[in-house]
Amino acid sequence: MLQSIMNFFGKTKPSKEVAKDRLKLVLIHDRANVSPQFLEMIKSEIIKVITNYIEIDESELEIQLTRTQSEDGQGIVPALIANIPIKNVKTKTK
Amino acid sequence: MGEVIVITSGKGGVGKTTTTANVGVGLAMRNKKVALVDADIGLRNLDLVLGLENRIVFDLVDVVEGRCKLRNALVKDKRFDGLYLLPAAQTRDKTAVKPEQMIKLCNDLRKEFDFVLIDCPAGIEQGFNNAVVAADRAIVVTTPEVSAVRDADRVIGLLEAKELRNPRLLINRIRNDMVRRGEMMSIEDVKDILAVDIIGIVPDDEKIVISTNRGEPVITDGKSLAGQAYNNIARRILGEDVPLLDLEGHDEGFMLKLKKFLGIKN
Amino acid sequence: MSDNGVIFKATKDGLIIIMNKELEFDEIYNEINKKLISAGNFFKGASLGVKYRGRKLSEEEIKIICELMTQKTETTISSFEEETNNLGFNTDIKEENTIKENGFIKYDMRKETYSNDIKSILHSREEEGITKFYRGTVRSGQLISYDGNIVILGDVNPGAEIQAGGNIIVMGWLRGTVHAGMYGNDKAIVASLSLQPVQLRIANIITRPPDEQKYESPSVPEIAFVKDNMIFIESFLPQK
Numbered sequence: 001m002l003q004s005i006m007n008f009f010g011k012t013k014p015s016k017e018v019a020k021d022r023l024k025l026v027l028i029h030d031r032a033n034v035s036p037q038f039l040e041m042i043k044s045e046i047i048k049v050i051t052n053y054i055e056i057d058e059s060e061l062e063i064q065l066t067r068t069q070s071e072d073g074q075g076i077v078p079a080l081i082a083n084i085p086i087k088n089v090k091t092k093t094k
Numbered sequence: 095m096g097e098v099i100v101i102t103s104g105k106g107g108v109g110k111t112t113t114t115a116n117v118g119v120g121l122a123m124r125n126k127k128v129a130l131v132d133a134d135i136g137l138r139n140l141d142l143v144l145g146l147e148n149r150i151v152f153d154l155v156d157v158v159e160g161r162c163k164l165r166n167a168l169v170k171d172k173r174f175d176g177l178y179l180l181p182a183a184q185t186r187d188k189t190a191v192k193p194e195q196m197i198k199l200c201n202d203l204r205k206e207f208d209f210v211l212i213d214c215p216a217g218i219e220q221g222f223n224n225a226v227v228a229a230d231r232a233i234v235v236t237t238p239e240v241s242a243v244r245d246a247d248r249v250i251g252l253l254e255a256k257e258l259r260n261p262r263l264l265i266n267r268i269r270n271d272m273v274r275r276g277e278m279m280s281i282e283d284v285k286d287i288l289a290v291d292i293i294g295i296v297p298d299d300e301k302i303v304i305s306t307n308r309g310e311p312v313i314t315d316g317k318s319l320a321g322q323a324y325n326n327i328a329r330r331i332l333g334e335d336v337p338l339l340d341l342e343g344h345d346e347g348f349m350l351k352l353k354k355f356l357g358i359k360n
Numbered sequence: 361m362s363d364n365g366v367i368f369k370a371t372k373d374g375l376i377i378i379m380n381k382e383l384e385f386d387e388i389y390n391e392i393n394k395k396l397i398s399a400g401n402f403f404k405g406a407s408l409g410v411k412y413r414g415r416k417l418s419e420e421e422i423k424i425i426c427e428l429m430t431q432k433t434e435t436t437i438s439s440f441e442e443e444t445n446n447l448g449f450n451t452d453i454k455e456e457n458t459i460k461e462n463g464f465i466k467y468d469m470r471k472e473t474y475s476n477d478i479k480s481i482l483h484s485r486e487e488e489g490i491t492k493f494y495r496g497t498v499r500s501g502q503l504i505s506y507d508g509n510i511v512i513l514g515d516v517n518p519g520a521e522i523q524a525g526g527n528i529i530v531m532g533w534l535r536g537t538v539h540a541g542m543y544g545n546d547k548a549i550v551a552s553l554s555l556q557p558v559q560l561r562i563a564n565i566i567t568r569p570p571d572e573q574k575y576e577s578p579s580v581p582e583i584a585f586v587k588d589n590m591i592f593i594e595s596f597l598p599q600k
Contacts, residue, residue, distance in 0.1 A: 014275070014276030014277060015276070015277050015278075016238075016273075016276050016277060016278055016279045016280070016283060017276070019239075019240050019279055020279060020283055020287065022240060023240050023243055023244060023287055024287060026240075026244055027244065027247050027287065030244065030247060030248060030251075031247070031251065136501055137501070138519075147518070147558055148558045148559050148568035148569060149559075149568060150537075150559065151559075151566060172571065184500065184501050184519050184521070185501055185502065185503035185521055
C-alpha cells in the first residue's frame, strides 16, 4: 500500500513488481512450450499469407506470446500479438 | 512402509541439501527412522552438511552395483538415533545409476525407515529422473528470485508429468526487510505465480552458513529463526497443522513500526 | 599364524609361499593345490615371481609345484626361489638394535633416532615394486587407483580418492581419502607432508580424524602404518 503511494509520487516501479511481470511472461512461454523456432515458423507462415494481399516490412515484423485481459473481463488469458508494419496495400486482389 | 520424499528444485544453489539435512534431522528428533539419500552422484555434499564426511566407506553406487550390502553403506548420524545417510559416490557420475536400480533401492529403504528423503541434484537430466522416479511426494525448493522461480515452475511441470501430483513448495532465503521495501517477491507473490501449496518458508539466516561450516544442521539450534522454520516443516510433513512462520517483528524497523501505527498491512 | 599348512602371500613382485616345516611334501602339495583352486582366476594370465620359505624344497619338488601352478592357474612362472631376506616381515630387523635385558627386549635408542616402528618400516622395504607418479593437484571427484605404489607430486583435496596396492606418498597436503594396501597388504604405508585425510585406510583398517572441532594435526610430515591391527600416525622425521 505504502509502495503504491510512493509510486504515485513518481518513484520507479519496485523491482519485485518488475520481477513478477517478467516471470509471468516467461512462464507463459515455458508452460506453452513455445520455442523461438516455433514462433519463427508461425511468423513465416503469416508473412506468406499476408504478402498475398499487403506489402509489409518483413524485417520489422514482430510476433510474441503475451497475456491480455479476456474479452469478458473475467481474467488474464494468453494471447498471440503480432506487430506488422504495412508498407503498401496491394490494390489488385486475387 | 515408509514414505519416499524427493527434495528438488531445478536450479542449483537454492538450498536442497540444507533442506534435506534439516528436515531429516527434524523428523529424527521426533523419533522417526529417517534415511537421507544423496542422489547427487559426482557432487556429493549432504555428508558435509551433516558432518559425516569422514565416516563414509561405501556409497550408493557400491550398493546398486552389489559391492556391499545396503546396511553397510548407511552411515549412522553421530547425534540422532534413527538418522542414517546413504552417501553419493564422488568419483562417478549420474549415469552410474539407472532408474530401476533407484526404485529397488528405495523400496528396500522403505521397509526399514519411516521416511526416505532424497536430495536431488540440480538440473533436469538423468540425475533428476533417478531422484524422482521412486518418490511418493516432492518438495520443490525455490528462492524469491526470478531464475529460481522459473526453474521451480519447470520442475513442477516435470513432476506432474511423472504423476507426482501436488508437489509442495518451500520458499527459502526470504529477506523480510527487502520484501517490505518491495525489492523482493513475497511468499504470496511466489505462491500466486507457481500456484502450488506451500510446505514452509525459511528466512535468510547467517546461522545456516555457520552451521554448515561446522557440519551441524541449523535445526539443532532452537533459537535460530531458520531452525524454527525447519522444525515447522518437519511437523507439517508429519501432518500437523502449523501456521507459517511469522517473519514480521524479528527485524522490526522504523518503517514497519510506522506502518503498524498507521494500521497499514503489507 | 594359521592352521593351514601353506599360506599364500601376494606382494607387488609376485607371490610368497609360506610352508609349515612340519608337513610332508605330499601334504604341502595338496594344500597348494587347494589354495590354487580357491584362488580361481585370480592369477590367470599373470607372470609370477614365486618365492618360498618355511621349508627347504628339492629341485624335484620345485619342478612339481611349478607344473601344478602353471597347469591350475594359466600363469607363467618367471622365477621360483627360496626367499633369503625377510621381505614383508619387520620383526627380525629390530633385533640388531635391540638388547635383551632381564628377559625383555629393549630397543636401543642410542643407535637410531627413529622410533622402533618407523625404523622397521623403513628397513623392511628393500624391494618396492612398481610406482605411479602423478604430478598436480588431485581434486574432488578424481580417483587415482594403481596396483603398485603411488606418489603424488601435489596436493590431494577433500573428496579426491587415492587407492594403491602398495604405499601412498603425497608430496603436498593430503586432505582426501586414501587407501593403501587395498588388496589387504597391511605393511603398506601412507606418508604426506601434511597428513589430514578425510579418511585413511590401510588394508582392511579404516580410520578417521577425531570429531573434536579443535583438533588440529601438527604441521609436520607424517607417516601412517599398521601395528597390532591399528593405524598409527607418527612424524617420519628423526625425533630430536
